[in-house]
Amino acid sequence: MSSYLHPDRLFSSDSSQRAIARTIYQAIKDLPIVSPHGHTDPSWFANNQNFSNAAELLIVPDHYVFRMLYSQGIGLSTLGVGQGTLNLEQSHQVWKVFADNYYLFRGTPSRMWLDYVFAEVFNISQPLSGATADTYFDTINQQLATDAFKPRALFERFNIETLATTEQPLDKLKHHKTIQQSDWQGRVITTFRPDNLTDPEHPKFRDSFKALASAVDMEISHFQDYLKAIKKRREYFVEHGATATDHSHPTAFTADLSSSQKESLFQKIRSFAFSPEDAELFRGQMMTEMAAMSIEDGLTMQLHHGCFRNHNAPVYHEFGADKGADLPVAIEFVKALQPLLSKYGNHPELNIILFTLDETTYSREIAPLAGHYPAVKAGPSWWFHDSPEGMIRFKEQIIETAGFYNTVGFNDDTRAFLSIPARHDVARRIDSRCLARLVAEHRMSEEEAVDVATDLTYHLVNKAYKFKP
Structure with a gap:
């Protein structure tokens, strides 16, 4: 254990609670990692090639890291973002800028x-x-060049049981095919992310819409054709291991239109002559259609709504998406989801996980929804809130109404492969801390706390994402 990583980090400063937290943490710290939602690159595990160097692995692809540096006036180009493959000298310069500003x-x-x-x-x-x-740079690079630091070896060293990546719906999933056909036993599966087919205002909607017919080898002239084509793509993802879908629209709005209304709306979308109101209505109807499909094929629905993406227009135009300029916005769930939940929220085969970047909805909306509808679960604190403070606030506001068993454990939602065990360790420590307080207040026995911690770490996530029978 490193001298600068304290063994009691993140536990309460109260000595009695800290002692209980240690006991709970010891019971869960070595459980397998289940990572049900993330953005790691499946080619890493398909090709199993060594990572290049410290800067290209830990800085250039990670918006959590370069976002902070950019906010302090350090240009993204200086950090290697958007510069293509860096040579060793360039990577070294990026690393030095990072280290100089690590404070x-x-x-x-x-x-x-x-x-x-x-x-x-x-x-x-x-x-x-x-x-x-x-x-640091030399030490990390030397280790990255060894067999022990190849992606599959690290996957096994980290004790990862299941890792889900995220792909757009027309992806051919060639890397997942390679993994499936190899003799490696690591479980890396895909997730179906159809935003570019369900959101007419998505930057890639027009191209994706046109490409869908070719991908499924059928003519798409009517709304039912469109749904059939998307079902075919979902089937393809299921064949390659998918157990979940992921949806990230600007709002949580849903709709339940008549057949004639759906067809009329689809024709506007198909002609690309639609208004912003038409786009919102189509997104809302497609969420309801996605729920119907999930009842049929069993895929868990993840709703990651409430994000203003690519807020910094000049950065987006120069460097593309996912460059640290996605920001939280206020969002409403109760009225927005009512059409979908009135139709399908009581169905025993539907599983919806609600995520939000708007913490004000925790106790007012998400917890009451998850505490009532059989189909709804509260997703963990996400993105801007996957911090110790964010996790504590989540539990304080969600558990009193929904309980622990209407949540789904933790997910790391990361592109930074090496940070996966770090993020899960933080979650396990915070779970131990929060449960220790309940034990110290005589609201739960220590045995019950260990049971809950084990469920939060391992069983709830496997159940929610249907990773185990």
């Missing part, structure tokens, strides 16, 4: 994750700074 991350969850990676994955015993930058 900016003090107190942030990114600092905790990175420190864990440095200490536990690379066994570096001194903190990162400008003075240690070169030592």
Whole structure:
């Protein structure tokens, strides 16, 4: 254990609660990692090639990291973003900029994750700074070049049982095919993300709409044709291991139109002569259609709504999406989901997980919905709130109404493969801390707390995403 990673980190400063948290944590810390939603690259596990160097692995692809540096006036190009493959000297320069400014991350969850990676994955015993930058860069690169640091070896070392990636609906899933056909036993599966077919205002909607007919080898002239084509793509994803879908619209609005209304709306969408109101109505109807399909094929629905994506237009136009400029917005669930839930929310075969970036909805909307509808579960604190403070706030507001068993454990939602064990360790420590307080207040026995912690860490996520019979 590194001298700068305290064994009691994130536990309460209250000595009695801290002792209980230690006991709970010891019971769950070595359980397998189940990562049901993320954005790691399946080609890593298909090709099993060594990662190139510290900067290209830990900085360039991770918006959690370069977002902070950009906010302090450091250009994305300086950090290697959008510059193509970097040579070793360029990567070294990126790393030095990062190390010189590592102090900016003090107190942030990114600092905790990175420190864990440095200490536990690379066994570096001194903190990162400008003075240690070169030592870090050389040490990490030397280890990355070994067989022990190939993606499959790290997957096994991290004790990952299941890892789900996310692909757009027309993806041919060639890397998942390679994994399935290999003799490697690691479980890496895909997730069906159909936003570019369900959202007419998605930047890739027009091209995706036109490509769908060719992908499924059928003519698409009417709304029912469109639904049939999407069903075919879902079947293809199920064949390649998918157990879930993922949806991220600007709002949670849903609709339940008549057959004639759906057809009329579809023809407007098909002609690309639609208004913003038409686009919102189509998104809402498609969410209801996705629920109907999930009842048929069993895929769990994840709703990641309430994000203003690509807020910084110049950055988006120069560097593309996912560059740290996606921001939370206020969102409403109760009225928005009522059409869908009135139709399907009581169905025993439907499983919907609600995520939000708007914490004000936790106790007012998400917890009451999850505490009533059999089909609804509360997704974990996500993205801007996957921090110790965010996780604590989530539990304080959700559990009193929905209980622990209308939640689904934790997911890391990361592109940074090496941070997966770090993020899950934080979640396990915070679960232990929160449960320890309930034990200390005599609201739960220690045995019950260990049971709940085990369920939060392992069983609830497997159940929600149907990873195990």
